Amino acid sequence: MKTFSILTLGCKVNQYESEAMKEIFEKNGYIEVDSETDVADVYVVNTCTVTNLSDRKSRQYIRRAKRENPDSIVCVVGCYSQVSPDEVKAIEGVDIIMGTTDRSRIFELVENFKKDKNQISIVKSLKGFTEFQHIEIDKESEMTRSYMKVQDGCNRYCTYCIIPYARGPIRSRTIEDSVEEAKRLSEAGYKELVLTGIHIGSYGKDLGDERLVDLIEEIAKVDGIERIRLSSIEPITITRDFLERIKATGKVCDHFHLSLQSGSNAVLKAMNRRYTREEYIETCDLIREYYPYVGLTTDIIVGFPGETDEDFEDTVDLVKRVEFSKIHVFKYSKRSGTPAAEMKNQVDGNIKIERSNRLLELSDKMMERFIEKNKNTTLEILFEEEKDGYMRGYSTNYIDCKIKTDLELKNQVRDAKIVAIDGESAIVEIERS
Known part of the structure; x- marks a missing residue:
């Protein structure tokens, strides 16, 4: 019996790509094992x-796997190996190094390594790289929601x-191609698709006239897909036309x-975020015109270099004005190779903790409200x-709901009311017809 285990760090795109690599191994006779309880013949990090x-x-x-x-056989793939391939090569016990391309070759490379046991590295330069590489999920699953990568x-x-x-x-x-995968996922039993990418708001800009809203409209036509959810987007993606068109599909969460x-x-400019606080607030107000009960979640970095008390209070003011349903708070941490890591006026760690805690307390209260x-x-x-x-x-607006019931509800979409x-x-209680 040949076994494998995939250890995944990071974003939803990584989760999607790990699921797709899992299918590649399983189609070639491998069985997945839990790395917490079993050892594997192949580890993919x-x-x-x-x-x-x-x-x-x-x-x-990586070290834990070995x-x-x-x-x-230890395979290291993803963003760290793409940016720092020499560091990864130097880690004792690494057998295969891949970057953020060629994931579909994972099984082929494992088989090649078995022949001569020589370390394999196929990290490509991404400068001028224009190919969207297909790596798909199409297996039947007990899951009800599937990520679908549409952009990189x-x-x-x-x-x-x-x-x-x-x-x-x-x-x-x-x-x-996206619609074809949506059809396969629908046939496999999935009811909800989460459209993911590194920056999905830029979808289609490399294809010509196609844009994210065009993609959403076509996926919404797929029978069996009842809900479409978008992963992280930016305010510049949201326009009145965009909202009118996605609302008309009746499927976008x-x-x-x-x-x-x-x-x-001031901080947004230093971050090169390309929008202002005023534009962000206007966007949130516009969304609520179309979706009055919308769940608005966000990411906030505290302690960015040069962030003053006044800057942070501007953030608190915006948070209260917008009234998010949840905030993901990150304390700024230097990332080697980025301009911000070289900026002066780095913020003291204790101040970052204080600001983070304050926003997290606000987030908890806003979730309740x-x-x-x-x-x-x-x-x-x-x-x-x-559970x-x-x-x-x-x-649809991303409230975690639960009910005690004898009804068979798994993978069903039902109307319900919050009672507590x-x-x-x-x-919640199910609304009975």
């Missing part, structure tokens, strides 16, 4: 490099971010993860799993 801490975690995962089975790369070059160097320039998957990073115009606002309204919930005695799932709040979850 899908790395992240968004911060220096991510690099360190990637190295820890420690668990010294005779195993980023041309934005925010000053704190290494990802444009790790993922290369923007490349988009064609609408035709009223949940937008709208990256903010800072509520200070958001669920309370939705109480006694009808929510559409996709039930996904039984802790409850059947659980997410509403339990921390960051909502207890």
Whole structure:
């Protein structure tokens, strides 16, 4: 019996690509094992490099894999190996090094390594790289929601971010190919698709006239796909035309993860974010015209170089003005190779902790208010799993909902009402016809 295990760090794109590599191994006779309880013949470490801490975690995962089975084949793929291939090569026990391309060759490279046991490295330069490489998921699954990668790369070059160097320039998957995968996923039983990419707002700019909204409209026509959710997007993607068209599909979830990073115009400019706090607020107001009960989530970096108390208060003011449903807070950490790492006026670590804690407290209160606002309204919930005695799932606006019931609800979309709040979850009752 040939076994494998995939250890994944980082974003939803990495999760999608890990799932696709898992299918490649399984189609070639391998069986997946849990690295926490079993040793594997092949370990794939899908790395992240968004911060220096991510690099360190990637190295820890690599060393752990070899420690668990010294005779195993260790494959290192992803953003860390793309940006720092020589560092990865130097780690004892690494057998195969790949970057962020050629994932579909993973099984082929494992078989090649078995022949002569010589280290293999196929990290390509991404300068001028224009090919969107297909790596797909089409297997039947007990899961109810699937990620679908439709875009790769980023041309934005925010000053704190290494990802444009790790993922290369923007490349988009064609609408035709995306629709074909959506059909396969529907046939495999998935009800919800989460469209993912490194910067999905730039979708289509390399294809000609096609844009993200055109892709959404075509995927929405696929029978069996009842919900479409967007991964992180930026305010510049959202226009009145965009909202009118996605609303008309009747399938796009009223949940937008709208990256903010800072509520200070001075900090946004230093980050090279290309929008102002005023434009961000206007975008949120526009979204609420079309989706009154929308779940707005965001990312915020605290302690960016030069962030003053006044800058941070601008962020707090914006957070209160917009009233997010949840905030993901990150304390700024230097990333070697980015302009921000060389900036003066680095912020003291204790100040970062204080600012982070303040935003997290605000986030908890806003989540409570958001669920309370939705109480006694009808929510559409996709039930996904039984856990802790409850059947659980997410509403379109991304409230974690649960119910005690004898009904068979897994992978069903049902209307329900919130009757009580339990921390960051909502207890619901099914509306019976």
